[in-house]
Structure formats: structure tokens, C-alpha cells
Amino acid sequence: EAGVTQSPTHLIKTRGQQATLRCSPISGHTSVYWYQQALGLGLQFLLWYDEGEERNRGNFPPRFSGRQFPNYSSELNVNALELEDSALYLCASSSPVEAGPNTDTQYFGPGTRLTVL
Amino acid sequence: AQSVTQPDIHITVSEGASLELRCNYSYGATPYLFWYVQSPGQGLQLLLKYFSGDTLVQGIKGFEAEFKRSQSSFNLRKPSVHWSDAAEYFCAVGPYNTDKLIFGTGTRLQVFP
Numbered sequence: 471e472a473g474v475t476q477s478p479t480h481l482i483k484t485r486g487q488q489a490t491l492r493c494s495p496i497s498g499h500t501s502v503y504w505y506q507q508a509l510g511l512g513l514q515f516l517l518w519y520d521e522g523e524e525r526n527r528g529n530f531p532p533r534f535s536g537r538q539f540p541n542y543s544s545e546l547n548v549n550a551l552e553l554e555d556s557a558l559y560l561c562a563s564s565s566p567v568e569a570g571p572n573t574d575t576q577y578f579g580p581g582t583r584l585t586v587l
Numbered sequence: 588a589q590s591v592t593q594p595d596i597h598i599t600v601s602e603g604a605s606l607e608l609r610c611n612y613s614y615g616a617t618p619y620l621f622w623y624v625q626s627p628g629q630g631l632q633l634l635l636k637y638f639s640g641d642t643l644v645q646g647i648k649g650f651e652a653e654f655k656r657s658q659s660s661f662n663l664r665k666p667s668v669h670w671s672d673a674a675e676y677f678c679a680v681g682p683y684n685t686d687k688l689i690f691g692t693g694t695r696l697q698v699f700p
Contacts, residue, residue, distance in 0.1 A: 474630075503687065513677065515687035526686055560630055562688075576681075576688060578623070578631040 472497065474579035476561050482585045483551050491546040491582045495563030501525075502544040503564070503576055504536060508557035516559075519544055551586045558583050589614050591680050593691035601699050602670050608663040608694050610678030620661040621679040621688065622652055631677065637661065648672070673698045 475494045483489050495502050504516040515528040519538035533549040542563075548555055562576035592611045600606055612618055619638050623631040635646025642654040652663045661678060675695045679688040 476630075505688075512692045513679075513688075513690040515689070518687060528687065562631075575621070575633065575636055577633065580630040583628075 474561055474563050474577055476559075476579040476582050478582060479580070480583050480585070482587065484587050485551055485553060487551050489548045489551060489555075489584055491548075491559050491561075491584070493544045493546070493561030493563075493579060495542050495544070495561075496565075496577055498565055499563035499577075500542055500566045501564045502538055502542065503562040504544070504546050505560045505562065506530075506557045507560060507581070508554070511557075513560070517546065548584070553586050556584060556586045589680065589689050591678050591689055591691035593676075593678055593694050595694045596692070597695045597697070599697040599699065600668050603667050606663075606665045606668045606672070606696070608676050608678075608696070610661045610663065610691060611659050612661065612678075612680045613659065614680050618680045620652075620654060621681065622646065622650070622661075622663050623677045623679060624648075625675045625677065625693075627674075634663070634676075668696075668698055670698045670700060672696060 477492045501520040503518050506514045506516050517536050518526040522538050536546040538544045558581045560578050560581045562578045564576050590613045594609050621636045622634040624634050625631050634650050635644050635652055637644050637654045645651050650665050652661055654661050673696055675693045677693045678691040681688045
């Protein structure tokens with residue numbers, strides 16, 4: 471079974487540009503989570519999508535946004551890039567709540583490293 | 588406030604030695620607890636998880652962790668460390684019904700031959 475996939479692996483942008491990161495969840499998973507792992511700041515929760523809806527949002531400005539598509543894949547968009555947005559962006563997925571006790575386990579992809587110059 | 592503390596930023600052990608990585612949490616309800624491992628430049632791999640039941644849980648790669656409610660701890664252990672275990676280890680806590688995970692700051696493990 472394929473795991474969570476993310477693209478691109480690396481992304482280099484300049485200040486003020488927009489970045490789009492993509493995530494495909496494990497087959498059968500309906501929830502997608504985005505986390506930012508910035509140097510010195512640890513792993514911070516960004517967004518949670520489930521069944522196409524945004525369910526929760528971390529303490530990030532509105533220029534961080536995303537969406538989930540009908541096939542449960544997801545995009546994270548970062549507008550007006552700033553230098554401090556440079557980080558590893560990790561996507562995770564989990565299975566539907568009604569699937570049983572293992573639904574609360576998040577499985578992570580390899581990440582997209584965003585560098586803002 | 589919900590939080591996870593990993594007191595050890597960096598641990599160095601010799602190959603074959605035993606290992607214990609500490610994790611303490613602060614959480615209002617019964618937590619779901621996780622340990623993940625991250626190799627350099629990679630994503631997170633789930634080592635083990637605790638939801639309920641037996642407080643000693645077994646994971647992959649020979650790791651185990653023990654949930655101690657009275658100490659609000661979920662320490663990760665391995666009896667004999669291999670050089671390939673060198674990585675960063677993250678403890679995380681989460682609620683039921685899926686939602687964000689709260690991560691500790693991580694412990695970097697270095698293994699000497």
C-alpha cells in the first residue's frame with residue numbers, strides 16, 4: 471500500500487511569491503493534516519481537512535491556506551512568501567473516524583522543503 | 588494548556604547500549620500518545636502509539652514505551668541500540684476523534700560504534 475506522497479520534494483521561491491504544495495493521502499484516508507517544521511520552532515500544526523472541509527487551523531496567518539479535493543488529496547498555498555516561511559512542510563493523513571480505534575493515527579509523508587530567498 | 592516536553596535535546600549512546608528517551612505531557616483529558624522518528628531530511632515514521640489498555644506498548648524496530656499516568660510520562664525505550672537508530676525522535680499527544688497532534692521539541696539521538 472502506498473504511503474502519503476508529497477510534491478514537489480524541494481521548492482525554491484523568492485519573497486512575495488506564492489507557493490503551492492501538494493499531498494496525496496493513503497488510499498482510504500479522508501483526513502489530511504499539514505504541519506510546518508521550521509528550524510528552531512519544531513513541528514507546528516497548520517491545517518486539518520476532512521471530507522473536503524477545513525476542520526481546524528493552527529496559529530498561522532491567513533496567507534496560509536489550502537483545500538481538499540474530492541479525491542481527498544490536498545493543496546497548501548502560501549501567499550506573499552516571507553523568509554521565515556522557509557521550512558519543511560509535512561502532510562499527514564488518517565482514516566475516517568468511523569473506521570475504528572486506529573483512526574487517530576496520523577501517517578506522514580516525506581515532506582516538501584520550501585526555501586524562500 | 589496542552590503541551591509535550593522532551594527534556595533531552597541531544598543524547599549520545601554507544602551501539603549496543605540501552606536507551607530511554609523521556610517524554611512528559613500536559614493534557615486535560617486522557618491523551619492519545621505517539622512516538623515518531625525522523626531521519627535527516629525525511630518525514631516522520633510512526634514507532635508506536637498508546638490509546639488505552641496495557642500501559643506497555645510495543646512498536647517497530649524493537650522500541651517500546653510505557654505510559655505512566657501518575658507521572659504524566661510516556662518514555663521510549665530500547666534495550667540495545669543499533670547505529671541505524673541515529674535520528675530525531677518526537678513524542679506527540681493528540682485527542683480522540685482526530686485533530687492536531689502536539690509535538691515535543693524532539694530528541695536527537697547519536698550512536699557511536
